[in-house]
Amino acid sequence: MTAGATYTPIATQTLGSAAASVTFSSISQSYTDLVLVLNAGCSGSTEQDTYVVINGDTGSNYSQTYFAGDGTSASSGRAANVSDATIGYPIRPTLITTIICNFSNYSNSTTYKTWLSKDASADSLVFVVAGLWRNTNAITSLLFKPSNSRNFLTGSTFTLYGILAA
DSSP: OOOOOEEEEEEEEEOOOOOSSSOOOOOSOOSEEEEEEEEOSSSSSSSSEEEEEETTSSOOOOOEEEEEEESEEEEEEEEEESSSSEEEEEEOOOSSSSEEEEEETTOOOOSSSSEEEEETTTTTTEEEEEEEEOOOOOOEEEEEETTTTOOOOOOEEEEEEEEEEO
């Protein structure tokens, strides 16, 4: 019997001061999938999206479908050909949000890249997004940023794991 998938920490960043973005670069191609675990808040007075930029691509090469709910109401939406690729919502100035984002087959150079992320905060809001980057290049860098030129708060943590499929 095989042991199953193995998570290996690749890199961790804990912000010593507020930052407009966090980047993981020169990502090892030794794994099958990537998982990001983000625990963060953001500056400003309103909720913000959390975006990903893959390999520096800021073109309209991303698509996404999201679902959100708070126990009382639910919503969903889709966006195609966007340059702002969402991995989570909401990230707030007063409440830490946890986002877990899985990037499938990130090192494969023959398929488009996909991600599935989910987040939740202490006030019971849940958000799930399935995304697509229409590019067959292997993922070598990931940049994460809050929307509307906000900053991630001091103490926010970002951990990137590699997964070796059994």
